[in-house]
Amino acid sequence: MLKAAIVILLIAVVVSLFSGLVFLFRDDGGKRRLLNSLIVRVSLSVALLVLIGIALWSGELSMNPTP
Template identity: 50%
Template sequence: MLLKAIIVILFIAVLISLSSALVFLMKDVGNPRKRTLYALGLRVILATALVGTIAWGIYSGQLTSKAPWDRQLHPERLAPQQPATQP
């Protein structure tokens, strides 16, 4: 559950950084746009951390897929069937 919270926080931080870069781009019309570049650089770092966190979650098994088409790709994840008893 902690991993999912970290992923949500990182995603929100990426959105905030992207929106702040847009605000800086609109406000700093005649300036060298240094704040915009810093905000976009921060977004790249946060996005890399987000992708790394998701990859680690999948690798460690904390994040799994419950999609119906995933059962066909990974039949070992299905619950084992009870063998039929013969009379």
């Protein structure tokens, strides 16, 4: 369940990234869709980092001890 949430958040960040790219090329400058896309992308990234941090702290995810 946790890994699925991480993958969904990663996909959402990538979708927001590409939607911001589309807004960058298509908007004339009067709309704030590019700024809103940036806000969504940063918020999703923070949520992803918090989720990974909580999962590492609780022991549901573990780091690879051997390379």
